[in-house]
Amino acid sequence: MNAMELIALTPVLILTLGATTLLMVGAWHKQVIPLVTGGIIVALAAAGAALLIQPPVAEIAGMFGSGPYARFFTLFWALSAALVLALSIRYIHEQTIPAGEYTSLVLFAATGMALLSSATSLVGIFLGLEAFTLSFYILIAINRHCDFSAEAGLKYLVMGAVATGFMAFGIGLLYACSGSFHLPEALHGLQTGGALRPWGLLGWGMLLVAIGFKISLVPFHLWTPDVYQGAPTPVVSFLATGSKGAVAAALIGLFASGPSGWGDMTSLLWILAVLTMLVGALCALMQTHIKRLLAYSSVVHMGTLLVGLLCQSRDGLTAGVFYVVVYCIASLGSFALIASLADHGDEPGALADWRGLGYRYPVRGGVLTVLLLSLAGMPPTAGFMAKFAIFHAAIQADLLSLALLGILASLISFAFYLKVILTLFTPNEAVAERHSGTGLEHTVLAICVTGVLLFGVVPGLLFDLIGRILP
Amino acid sequence: MSDNLLSLMTFFPLVGMIVVLFLPREADRLIKSVTLVVTIITFFISLPLAFDDVFKTSAAMQYTEFARWISIGDYFQMNYNVGVDGISLWLVLLTTFIMPIAILSTWQAIDKYTKAFMALALLLETAMLGAFISLDLFLFYIFWELMLIPMYFMIGIWGGKNRIYASVKFFLFTAVGSLLMLVAIIYVYYFSVKVGVPFENGFSVAHFYNLDIPGNLQNWLFLAFAFSFAIKVPMFPVHTWLPDAHTEAPTAGSVILAAILLKMGTYGYVRFAIPLFPEATQTYTPFLATLCVIGIIYGALVAMMQEDVKKLVAYSSVSHLGFVMLGVFAMNLQGLSGGMLQMINHGISTGALFLIVGFIYERRHTRLIVEFGGIAKKMPIFATIFLIITLSSIGLPGTNGFVGEFLILVGAFESELRWFAVIATTGVIFAAVYMLWMYQRVMVGKLKNPANETLKDLNAREIVIMLPLLLFVFWIGIYPNTFFEKMNPSLENLIDQVKAKQQVAMMVEEVEQAPIKIVVND
Numbered sequence: 001m002n003a004m005e006l007i008a009l010t011p012v013l014i015l016t017l018g019a020t021t022l023l024m025v026g027a028w029h030k031q032v033i034p035l036v037t038g039g040i041i042v043a044l045a046a047a048g049a050a051l052l053i054q055p056p057v058a059e060i061a062g063m064f065g066s067g068p069y070a071r072f073f074t075l076f077w078a079l080s081a082a083l084v085l086a087l088s089i090r091y092i093h094e095q096t097i098p099a100g101e102y103t104s105l106v107l108f109a110a111t112g113m114a115l116l117s118s119a120t121s122l123v124g125i126f127l128g129l130e131a132f133t134l135s136f137y138i139l140i141a142i143n144r145h146c147d148f149s150a151e152a153g154l155k156y157l158v159m160g161a162v163a164t165g166f167m168a169f170g171i172g173l174l175y176a177c178s179g180s181f182h183l184p185e186a187l188h189g190l191q192t193g194g195a196l197r198p199w200g201l202l203g204w205g206m207l208l209v210a211i212g213f214k215i216s217l218v219p220f221h222l223w224t225p226d227v228y229q230g231a232p233t234p235v236v237s238f239l240a241t242g243s244k245g246a247v248a249a250a251l252i253g254l255f256a257s258g259p260s261g262w263g264d265m266t267s268l269l270w271i272l273a274v275l276t277m278l279v280g281a282l283c284a285l286m287q288t289h290i291k292r293l294l295a296y297s298s299v300v301h302m303g304t305l306l307v308g309l310l311c312q313s314r315d316g317l318t319a320g321v322f323y324v325v326v327y328c329i330a331s332l333g334s335f336a337l338i339a340s341l342a343d344h345g346d347e348p349g350a351l352a353d354w355r356g357l358g359y360r361y362p363v364r365g366g367v368l369t370v371l372l373l374s375l376a377g378m379p380p381t382a383g384f385m386a387k388f389a390i391f392h393a394a395i396q397a398d399l400l401s402l403a404l405l406g407i408l409a410s411l412i413s414f415a416f417y418l419k420v421i422l423t424l425f426t427p428n429e430a431v432a433e434r435h436s437g438t439g440l441e442h443t444v445l446a447i448c449v450t451g452v453l454l455f456g457v458v459p460g461l462l463f464d465l466i467g468r469i470l471p
Numbered sequence: 472m473s474d475n476l477l478s479l480m481t482f483f484p485l486v487g488m489i490v491v492l493f494l495p496r497e498a499d500r501l502i503k504s505v506t507l508v509v510t511i512i513t514f515f516i517s518l519p520l521a522f523d524d525v526f527k528t529s530a531a532m533q534y535t536e537f538a539r540w541i542s543i544g545d546y547f548q549m550n551y552n553v554g555v556d557g558i559s560l561w562l563v564l565l566t567t568f569i570m571p572i573a574i575l576s577t578w579q580a581i582d583k584y585t586k587a588f589m590a591l592a593l594l595l596e597t598a599m600l601g602a603f604i605s606l607d608l609f610l611f612y613i614f615w616e617l618m619l620i621p622m623y624f625m626i627g628i629w630g631g632k633n634r635i636y637a638s639v640k641f642f643l644f645t646a647v648g649s650l651l652m653l654v655a656i657i658y659v660y661y662f663s664v665k666v667g668v669p670f671e672n673g674f675s676v677a678h679f680y681n682l683d684i685p686g687n688l689q690n691w692l693f694l695a696f697a698f699s700f701a702i703k704v705p706m707f708p709v710h711t712w713l714p715d716a717h718t719e720a721p722t723a724g725s726v727i728l729a730a731i732l733l734k735m736g737t738y739g740y741v742r743f744a745i746p747l748f749p750e751a752t753q754t755y756t757p758f759l760a761t762l763c764v765i766g767i768i769y770g771a772l773v774a775m776m777q778e779d780v781k782k783l784v785a786y787s788s789v790s791h792l793g794f795v796m797l798g799v800f801a802m803n804l805q806g807l808s809g810g811m812l813q814m815i816n817h818g819i820s821t822g823a824l825f826l827i828v829g830f831i832y833e834r835r836h837t838r839l840i841v842e843f844g845g846i847a848k849k850m851p852i853f854a855t856i857f858l859i860i861t862l863s864s865i866g867l868p869g870t871n872g873f874v875g876e877f878l879i880l881v882g883a884f885e886s887e888l889r890w891f892a893v894i895a896t897t898g899v900i901f902a903a904v905y906m907l908w909m910y911q912r913v914m915v916g917k918l919k920n921p922a923n924e925t926l927k928d929l930n931a932r933e934i935v936i937m938l939p940l941l942l943f944v945f946w947i948g949i950y951p952n953t954f955f956e957k958m959n960p961s962l963e964n965l966i967d968q969v970k971a972k973q974q975v976a977m978m979v980e981e982v983e984q985a986p987i988k989i990v991v992n993d
Contacts, residue, residue: 315546379613395657407650414646422627422635463543
């Protein structure tokens with residue numbers, strides 16, 4: 001690795017070195033606010049570095065890209081990490097969680113996401129994925145006072161280990177078949193005359209199972225609601241956005257660089273997409289706990305994202321990136337809202353707890369409404385434009401049936417998002433007092449809502465950017 | 472100023488909404504007054520449209536505005552493209568006219584969360600006006616969806632006992648249709664780009680009118696649009712959300728829903744579904760006209776059996792809108808102009824009926840017919856107004872309902888839908904039965920229920936609400952030309968455009984079906 005590559009790697013280096021430093025400092029100095037503030041500064045510095053430093057080389061160590069696509073997502077995950085840390089301050093305080101460990105783990109996770117999104121080789125994908133998954137194993141179970149948290153951590157650990165196994169084996173098979181780890185050569189090497197070699201197909205299948213676990217595609221989604229319910233809310237806000245978004249970004253990168261024909265994979269993905277959208281939406285309909293509901297909502301969203309990938313067109317991939325970004329903003333905002341209402345671990349979970357909260361806290365009620373409408377895909381929010389772009393691409397790619405099934409799923413989704421919104425504004429005299437939220441938490445919410453509305457009204461801003469950065 | 476008249480009119484309520492959001496929550500009266508003033512100013516902004524004589528001679532879009540809005544790469548473009556012609560003119564004015572009335576009706580009816588209600592009402596007004604003036608299909612869709620959310624809340628928060636069920640049902644029914652329409656809109660756009668219309672035109676309806684969409688595709692697209700609009704109208708058999716929504720909605724919500732929101736469906740047919748897909752329209756006209764006639768008769772019969780006044784009015788809407796659609800499908804000037812006029816009439820009469828139901832509900836907190844009887848003696852002014860509105864709803868000559876229904880039936884009779892018109896005429900008789908019978912049971916006879924002894928007659932505010940509506944009942948009934956002369960040029964243009972395309976399609980079909988003669992020259 002030479003100096004050029006190190007310059008290109010600056011954002012990631014800032015994140016890792018910052019995380020290590022904070023971990024060390026945290027061992028001696030336990031004050032929460034300086035540590036977390038330090039973490040936020042590190043994350044913002046990394047974001048700034050990703051934005052400003054022109055990488056002198058296109059690829060780092062043959063494993064990670066440093067092109068505009070990689071920089072965009074590095075920036076995005078670093079900013080998300082900063083927002084998540086801003087959300088976590090009060091939680092860390094109230095639950096007496098070691099701030100140094102927490103902050104550095106969030107930063108390490110962001111590092112992993114940045115690496116994963118910019119991976120240009122199968123090894124890079126594996127490294128990036130494991131880097132943030134390992135952080136999450138600890139983060140999910142970091143609250144030792146809470147049994148649910150431990151249960152969620154164990155569940156995520158077991159599922160994650162299985163997924164890792166599948167991934168390693170799948171990558172092994174792909175390597176055996178194509179003789180290269182590097183993308184896109186590894187993908188081109190899998191093909192003979194437009195069709196996948198059998199071992200290649202098996203390898204892809206294994207890889208897809210692992211990815212399916214990570215972004216919770218049906219039938220690999222079963223861990224999601226339990227983990228979301230049990231884990232600390234600020235952690236979930238990162239788990240729901242960063243970990244899924246980074247895998248999705250890597251997947252989009254794979255599709256963008258890979259060969260045009262996917263042979264038998266297409267039908268497999270088709271089935272996964274339909275199952276994920278419909279089963280996710282139907283299960284969400286049954287939920288009475290807000291975090292479980294949002295968990296299933298994220299399942300549906302990942303299914304819709306697959307529709308964009310299946311288009312196998314540039315429009316589809318552009319729409320996919322837009323979708324990921326918008327989903328992340330809205331989802332982060334929703335969990336941030338739950339976190340801002342929590343007081344010493346007592347947060348409104350069951351839908352019954354939400355009755356009338358919209359009147360008690362009108363601003364945050366309005367914020368949640370906008371965010372949920374974006375997740376549901378109603379104009380004038382960004383969620384509508386995202387969904388529209390995906391279905392637009394699907395129709396252009398002659399995937400009418402897929403678009404119609406997706407629309408059916410959106411329709412079912414409307415029902416459960418609306419249920420929450422209406423509960424929020426159902427008159428209730430006995431509405432419980434909740435925490436009024438810190439200024440920092442309100443800032444996070446304001447950023448998310450602004451993003452959702454801005455990209456809803458002038459989506460061209462983001463679309464043009466994505467059009468330029470997509471490899 | 473007249474350059475941006477439409478935008479000013481559409482977005483003024485939105486500005487008002489933001490102002491309302493910043494008012495203190497407890498200042499109930501202040502919030503209502505501000506909202507009322509905003510809606511009245513909006514009405515005055517829209518008033519120059521009513522006095523503009525250009526509509527008498529020109530079928531073209533007036534007051535057009537154009538701005539590029541959302542563009543994605545080099546394949547997607549939507550524009551802020553608005554304008555009014557004779558078709559949308561009166562619907563726009565109906566909207567700005569009904570809104571102050573609806574707001575005034577909430578003075579006592581809405582006593583909790585006033586701020587939220589008023590903010591939603593203003594948002595709804597922006598959305599409705601936007602939908603009527605949109606000339607870009609995508610823009611129309613955005614406004615169309617935007618209408619859903621405020622109405623959903625109005626029913627879901629300020630509604631009656633079953634409000635959750637009713638609001639979710641309302642939302643899901645409408646959403647099913649609109650999502651299908653979205654797919655169809657994307658498809659039309661995709662088709663237009665494929666045949667070489669530059670993508671910069673966006674979803675401009677004027678350009679889509681000129682497309683030659685092949686028959687089979689046209690049928691599917693038409694069905695998607697027609698289904699979506701049929702839910703909104705609502706036509707039999709997708710009307711079932713309407714009685715629930717109306718029964719549960721607060722009075723102002725019912726008035727807006729009946730007077731304006733339902734017109735979105737009929738307007739959608741006239742503006743989009745029929746001219747975009749004229750051949751498919753022709754194919755499906757007998758089928759849809761059958762549904763209209765079923766709706767007319769069925770709505771009337773079910774209305775007759777209702778015990779709740781509000782439900783009765785709701786079902787009468789199904790029947791009335793069946794007439795409107797029948798007139799539209801007749802596709803001649805009488806039928807279409809009758810249909811358009813009947814949209815306004817229905818807005819006025821049914822809006823007034825819901826207000827009347829609201830008046831007695833506020834006094835007695837019940838709407839069951841058996842609870843009343845003989846209250847005309849206690850409320851003479853109310854009885855008079857109620858009678859006039861009842862007669863207008865039935866379509867007595869001299870009132871607005873007569874002109875509309877008569878023209879619709881004449882139009883349908885002169886078109887291919889002759890037998891449909893004959894059957895539909897029975898609906899007029901049924902209407903007289905259920906309305907008069909209801910009036911009789913509620914208003915006349917002996918005052919039996921002691922709870923009705925203390926009923927007070929209408930107060931000044933309530934009379935002020937009703938007066939403008941009464942004015943138009945008679946104005947349209949006696950001199951409907953004011954309205955016809957401004958919509959006819961646009962309607963004639965529409966009919967020519969649709970008929971021409973249908974004829975071309977028929978000629979092509981005839982040529983294709985004609986036996987091919989092989990002449991062999993020895």
